[in-house]
Amino acid sequence: MKSLTLFVARNVYKSCYVFILSRKLCSDGSFDSDFYCSDEPLRRMWNGPSFGSVFDETHDNCGGHGSGSGARFNAREGFFESGREDARRILKVLEQDGPGFDAKAAISEMQVRVSGFLVREVLKGILKNINYANKTRCAKLGYKFFVWSGQQESYKHTTNAYHLIMKICAECEEFKAMWRLVDEMTEKGYPTTARTFNILICTCGETGLARKIVERFIKSKTFNYRPFKHSYNAILHTLLSVNQYKLIEWVYQQMLADGFSPDILTYNILMYAKFKLGKLDQFHRLLDEMGRCGFSPDFHTYNILLHVLGKGDKPLAALNLLNHMKEVGLNPGVLHFTTLIDGLSRAGNLDACKYFFDEMIKNGCVPDVVCYTVIIKGYFVAGELEKAQEKFDEMIAKGHLPNVFTYNSMIRGYCMAGKFEKACAILKEMEARGCNPNFVVYSTLVSHLRRAGKLSEAREVISSMLEKGRYVHLVSKIKRYRRC
Numbered sequence: 001m002k003s004l005t006l007f008v009a010r011n012v013y014k015s016c017y018v019f020i021l022s023r024k025l026c027s028d029g030s031f032d033s034d035f036y037c038s039d040e041p042l043r044r045m046w047n048g049p050s051f052g053s054v055f056d057e058t059h060d061n062c063g064g065h066g067s068g069s070g071a072r073f074n075a076r077e078g079f080f081e082s083g084r085e086d087a088r089r090i091l092k093v094l095e096q097d098g099p100g101f102d103a104k105a106a107i108s109e110m111q112v113r114v115s116g117f118l119v120r121e122v123l124k125g126i127l128k129n130i131n132y133a134n135k136t137r138c139a140k141l142g143y144k145f146f147v148w149s150g151q152q153e154s155y156k157h158t159t160n161a162y163h164l165i166m167k168i169c170a171e172c173e174e175f176k177a178m179w180r181l182v183d184e185m186t187e188k189g190y191p192t193t194a195r196t197f198n199i200l201i202c203t204c205g206e207t208g209l210a211r212k213i214v215e216r217f218i219k220s221k222t223f224n225y226r227p228f229k230h231s232y233n234a235i236l237h238t239l240l241s242v243n244q245y246k247l248i249e250w251v252y253q254q255m256l257a258d259g260f261s262p263d264i265l266t267y268n269i270l271m272y273a274k275f276k277l278g279k280l281d282q283f284h285r286l287l288d289e290m291g292r293c294g295f296s297p298d299f300h301t302y303n304i305l306l307h308v309l310g311k312g313d314k315p316l317a318a319l320n321l322l323n324h325m326k327e328v329g330l331n332p333g334v335l336h337f338t339t340l341i342d343g344l345s346r347a348g349n350l351d352a353c354k355y356f357f358d359e360m361i362k363n364g365c366v367p368d369v370v371c372y373t374v375i376i377k378g379y380f381v382a383g384e385l386e387k388a389q390e391k392f393d394e395m396i397a398k399g400h401l402p403n404v405f406t407y408n409s410m411i412r413g414y415c416m417a418g419k420f421e422k423a424c425a426i427l428k429e430m431e432a433r434g435c436n437p438n439f440v441v442y443s444t445l446v447s448h449l450r451r452a453g454k455l456s457e458a459r460e461v462i463s464s465m466l467e468k469g470r471y472v473h474l475v476s477k478i479k480r481y482r483r484c
Contacts, residue, residue, distance in 0.1 A: 079117070086112040087121035094126075094141045103141075104148045114155040119146075123164040130171045132474075139172035159190050163199060170203040178203065191224035192217065194234045202242055210247055214239075218254060230260050236269045245273040264290070268300045275308060283308075302330065303339050310343020315352040318344075322359075332363065338371040345378025353378055369395065373406040380413025388413055401433070408441045415448035420457065423448070427461070439471045446478050 090107055097103035112118065126142045146165045150157050162185050169178035182200070185192060200213050217223050217235060225231035232255040239248045252270050255262070262270070267290040274283040290297075297305075302325055309318040318340050322332050337360035344352045353375055360367060372395040379388035392410060395402065402410075407430040414423040423445060430437055442465050449458040462478060465471060 082113075083115060083117045084121055086110070086118055087125060090118075090122050090145070091125045094122075094145060097141060097144070103144060107145070107148060114149050114152040116155075116158050116161065119149050119155075119157070119161050120164060122149075123161065123168065127164065127168050127171065130168070132476075135172040139169055139174045139177065142168040142172075143177065159185070159193060159196075162190060163195050166196070166199050170199060175203065186220075186222060189222075191222050192220055193224040194228075194238055197223075197235065198238045198241065201238055201244070210244055211250065214247060214251055218251075228265070229263050230255075232258075232260055233263070233265050233269075236266060240269050240272070243276075245276045248273040249277075262293075264295045264298055264301070267295060268298070268304065271301075272304050275304070280308075299330065299333075302332075303336055306336055306340040307343050310340045311346055313344065313347035313349050313352075315344060315349065315355070318356075332360075332365070334360065334365045334368055334371060337363075337365060338368075338374055341371065341378070342374045345374060345381070348382065350378055350382055350384065367398075367400075369400045369403055369406060372400060373403070373409055376406065377409040377413070380409060380416065383417065385413065385417055385419070402430075402435065404430075404435055404438050404441060407435060407437070408444060411441060412444050412448070415445065418452065420449060420452065420454060424457070424461070437465075437470070439474050442471065443478050 089110060090112065093106045093110070094103050096106070122145055123142060126138050126145075130138045142165055146157075146161070149155065149161075162181055166178050166181050169175070169181065178200075182192070182196065185196070197213070197217050201210055204210050204213060214235060217231070220231075223231050223234075225234040228234045228237070232251060235251055236248055236255075239245075239251065248269060252262070252266070255266075267286060271283050271286050271290075274280070274286065290301075302321070305321060306318055309315075309321065322336070322340075325332050325336075337356055341353045341356050344350075344356070357367065357371075357375060360371075372391055376388045376391045376395075379385070379391065388410070392402070392406070395406075407426060410426045411423045414420070414426065427437060427441065427445060430441070442461060446458045446461050449455075449461065
């Protein structure tokens with residue numbers, strides 16, 4: 001009961017403490033939407049050079065060409081363009097690899113300049129082309145090029161290069177090869193970073209195996225954990241990205257046993273994990289402990305609390321919390337309001353959603369495409385098709401282009417209402433606007449059409465997808481869907 005004294009004055013906000021202690025808030029902690037709100041800033045809160053690339057490494061040592069004068073800039077651009085062209089040529093040679101053709105010898109004859117940039121471009125090209133039918137071949141070609149490039153003079157593989165070939169092995173389900181690369185990295189003195197850990201933890205499916213990976217990294221002496229306070233936070237942060245909430249609890253206990261004290265990032269991750277696991281009592285004990293240890297709530301702490309209050313359908317308590325944020329000098333942003341609206345829409349309180357949507361605008365926050373998508377989905381779930389369409393039209397009128405998640409919410413909403421012609425029209429509109437449907441969009445439409453007995457329409461959607469060359473390797477998953 002003491003935990004929220006960090007956020008609100010006791011004599012004004014005491015009533016809201018009782019609300020968020022309710023077990024009903026944790027009856028279903030899962031996110032069933034196409035995107036998340038409350039945990040997104042936690043996943044992306046570090047943008048430093050050592051961790052900003054945990055999910056997408058796009059930089060590397062490209063030969064030491066830095067920016068400067070116009071001449072240097074032109075030289076740098078020329079270097080990159082030359083590297084891209086060489087990468088395209090190498091990929092074409094690799095495609096010819098097979099009996100009677102030595103791809104390594106052919107690449108050597110090209111006499112290209114091997115650099116970190118070139119290696120990255122080739123490996124990225126292979127990674128992008130992996131599908132179910134060619135995964136074994138892609139793994140072999142990727143490894144063949146990786147070995148060849150590592151043997152060239154004046155070039156040494158970077159950690160990023162190892163991560164890319166590991167990712168290729170993971171995508172191709174060559175797990176033993178992936179682990180051999182990890183061992184090779186360690187033997188050669190390369191630091192195992194948060195990116196290394198992320199690739200491995202995302203690859204393993206079973207919790208038991210995940211725990212072994214965590215144990216290995218905890219004991220590792222070469223784990224590069226910057227910019228985190230210690231390696232435990234890097235591990236906790238990565239586990240959050242793959243929804244390993246139970247493993248987060250275990251790692252936290254190991255961290256305490258090793259004598260490390262938590263900081264605000266640790267508390268935020270652990271509190272969110274407790275909430276997702278339905279352990280609200282422990283959630284509040286941690287919140288109270290955080291205050292006793294002298295840590296003030298930050299941007300992410302408030303966002304988590306608004307998520308809890310929203311899903312618990314506690315608009316008054318949420319309003320009080322937003323007001324308190326202003327009092328302590330932290331003005332709520334679009335993400336805070338979006339998180340709250342998302343939770344309230346899941347609780348079915350659309351009146352409160354509209355109130356906070358309007359309140360957000362009054363506070364000078366401009367709703368973005370994610371915010372609009374959240375409220376559109378809420379209206380569809382409630383059967384308010386006209387209001388959902390109105391918000392969709394308003395979003396476009398305000399200059400916000402719908403993204404693939406917005407369109408999927410629209411298509412799913414109209415399918416749930418039995419408006420299949422409208423749903424198919426939305427798909428065509430989506431494509432006409434240049435927003436390429438992802439696999440979820442296609443599978444959503446096909447599965448609803450089949451449930452409604454509209455088998456010919458479902459086949460037309462699949463045929464259209466195949467004609468455009470999209471997700472050909474995944475079509476078998478759609479065809480396996482059973483008619484309900």
